[in-house]
Amino acid sequence: MSSLRLTDTSFVVLGLLDAAGAEATPYDLKRVAQVSVFNFWSIPHTQLYTECERLAEAGLLTERREESGRRRRFYRLTAAGRKRLEEWRDEPTDVSCELRDPSVLKLFFGGDPVRLAEAQVSAHKSKLEELEAAHGAAGFPRGMILAAELGMEAERVAIRFWSRLLEERRGDG
Amino acid sequence: MSSLRLTDTSFVVLGLLDAAGAEATPYDLKRVAQVSVFNFWSIPHTQLYTECERLAEAGLLTERREESGRRRRFYRLTAAGRKRLEEWRDEPTDVSCELRDPSVLKLFFGGDPVRLAEAQVSAHKSKLEELEAAHGAAGFPRGMILAAELGMEAERVAIRFWSRLLEERRGDG
DNA sequence: CCTATCATGTAATCCGTTACATGATTAT
DNA sequence: ATAATCATGTAACGGATTACATGATAGG
Numbered sequence: 001m002s003s004l005r006l007t008d009t010s011f012v013v014l015g016l017l018d019a020a021g022a023e024a025t026p027y028d029l030k031r032v033a034q035v036s037v038f039n040f041w042s043i044p045h046t047q048l049y050t051e052c053e054r055l056a057e058a059g060l061l062t063e064r065r066e067e068s069g070r071r072r073r074f075y076r077l078t079a080a081g082r083k084r085l086e087e088w089r090d091e092p093t094d095v096s097c098e099l100r101d102p103s104v105l106k107l108f109f110g111g112d113p114v115r116l117a118e119a120q121v122s123a124h125k126s127k128l129e130e131l132e133a134a135h136g137a138a139g140f141p142r143g144m145i146l147a148a149e150l151g152m153e154a155e156r157v158a159i160r161f162w163s164r165l166l167e168e169r170r171g172d173g
Numbered sequence: 174m175s176s177l178r179l180t181d182t183s184f185v186v187l188g189l190l191d192a193a194g195a196e197a198t199p200y201d202l203k204r205v206a207q208v209s210v211f212n213f214w215s216i217p218h219t220q221l222y223t224e225c226e227r228l229a230e231a232g233l234l235t236e237r238r239e240e241s242g243r244r245r246r247f248y249r250l251t252a253a254g255r256k257r258l259e260e261w262r263d264e265p266t267d268v269s270c271e272l273r274d275p276s277v278l279k280l281f282f283g284g285d286p287v288r289l290a291e292a293q294v295s296a297h298k299s300k301l302e303e304l305e306a307a308h309g310a311a312g313f314p315r316g317m318i319l320a321a322e323l324g325m326e327a328e329r330v331a332i333r334f335w336s337r338l339l340e341e342r343r344g345d346g
Numbered sequence: 347c348c349t350a351t352c353a354t355g356t357a358a359t360c361c362g363t364t365a366c367a368t369g370a371t372t373a374t
Numbered sequence: 375a376t377a378a379t380c381a382t383g384t385a386a387c388g389g390a391t392t393a394c395a396t397g398a399t400a401g402g
Contacts, residue, residue: 007389008275015282027354037281040272047390049355054389070354070397089284092292093275096300096331099213099324101270102181108210108320109188111262119265127269147281150334151272157330158269161323180361200382220362222383227361243369243382353398361390370381 004058006084009043013051014060014077014085019141023064023074026052035134036144040151060084117162124162128155177231179257182216186224187233187250187258192314196237196247199225208307209317213324233257290335297335301328 016029016037026048033043052075056063060081064074077085103120107113131152135145189202189210199221206216225248229236233254237247250258276289304325308318 005388008278009389011278011282015278018282025354030354037278040274040281041278042271044391046355046392050389072354085282089279089282090288092284092289093279094292094296095275096293096296096328097272097274097276098215099270099327100273101213102266102268103270104320104323105181105184105188105210105214106262106266107316108213109184109191109258109262110314110316111265113316113319115263116265119267120269123267123269141283143280143283143286146286146338147277150277150331153330153334154272154327155269157326158323161326165319178360182361198382203382217363219364219383223361245382348402349400350402351398351400354396356395357393359390359392362387363389364387365385367384368382370379372379373377374375 004054006088008041009047009051010055011085011088012037012041012043013048013055014081015089017061017075017077018082018085023076025072025074027072039131039134040147055081113165117165120162121159121166124155124158128152128159131155177227179261181214182220182224183228184258184261185210185214185216186221186228187254188262190234190248190250191255191258196249198245198247200245212304212307213320228254286338290338293335294332294339297328297331301325301332304328 012033013029016033017024020028020032026045029048029052030045033048052061052063052073055061056075060078061075062078064076066072066074103111103116107116131148135148135152140148185206186202189206190197193201193205199218202221202225203218206221225234225236225246228234229248233251234248235251237249239245239247276284276293280286280289304321308321308325313321
């Protein structure tokens with residue numbers, strides 16, 4: 001019940017549980033996240049277990065454990081948990097994000113544009129297709145749809161950028 | 174001299190030292206980084222100190238310490254360090270990056286689009302101006318220029334995205 | 347029934363962040 | 375000179391990643 005610091009990871013978990021609207025195991029969260037949040041903010045599955053534990057200790061989740069078999073743990077948002085989630089998402093941030101793209105880092109420090117571009121064009125294309133496919137399904141809340149649209153737009157920008165490098169392969173120095 | 178695992182942070186340090194082409198203190202690295210790499214991949218300044226130490230232990234940097242006064246530490250790339258850097262940057266990655274934008278996360282989980290957009294539009298606009306200003310200076314290697322151009326393009330996309338949300342403020346649900 | 351793969355989870359390690367601290371330098 | 379700010383650095387803590395491990399389930 002101690003009031004520990006919440007990280008972005010914490011809010012991903014709180015948000016997923018809120019969206020689920022019901023009890024869920026960390027594994028449930030992982031499955032739904034993999035086709036939604038993880039598209040633009042991924043978290044290793046092991047962290048979902050420890051984070052649920054942490055949040056439960058802080059009183060933001062309740063924990064129920066199966067008696068038999070796997071003894072799986074089911075978590076649910078408490079009122080306090082929902083409150084923290086709402087406070088967080090209603091408070092706008094002015095921190096602007098960073099690209100933090102490993103390939104751009106290599107490019108920045110002198111990596112060969114053409115070789116990098118070859119890998120990046122196909123990577124971003126398949127990512128875009130993935131997003132478009134997931135986007136087809138209906139019934140998502142508006143925020144999720146908007147986030148996906150921005151993600152797709154970002155992919156298109158990346159594709160254009162790296163494709164252009166590929167074309168100018170006679171480029172100078 | 175033990176062969177520890179190198180992280181992206183390691184390569185930022187190696188890359189900065191390579192670009193410097195001379196001995197530098199962690200503080201030197203910080204100053205040059207703040208107007209270049211940190212625009213799209215930032216690292217807390219304290220980490221530059223510990224990372225230089227780590228890399229020196231691994232034999233990728235040499236360390237020279239001032240005798241008098243501040244007893245500052247100066248680092249320089251070794252041949253092994255340069256080799257690791259080159260290997261890294263010449264090997265293309267297929268990992269595509271993630272947005273990892275805290276505001277998009279809030280949007281995704283139901284944050285109010287208009288309130289978020291208000292803060293984001295101005296944040297991204299000032300970031301774009303900053304990038305454009307830094308971009309004016311000449312004499313940078315091509316990779317750095319390209320990285321900056323992608324960064325500016327990404328900012329423009331973000332500005333368009335959030336601005337559109339602002340305009341449609343009568344928007345549905 | 348045996349094996350391979352997927353589901354589910356724990357533990358240890360280590361990087362990255364935060365908090366703090368002291369030496370220079372500038373301004374007044 | 376003294377305060378204030380900037381430069382430079384250290385140490386502790388905790389979150390995130392990695393490595394590993396065991397229980398279910400399906401296919402042959």
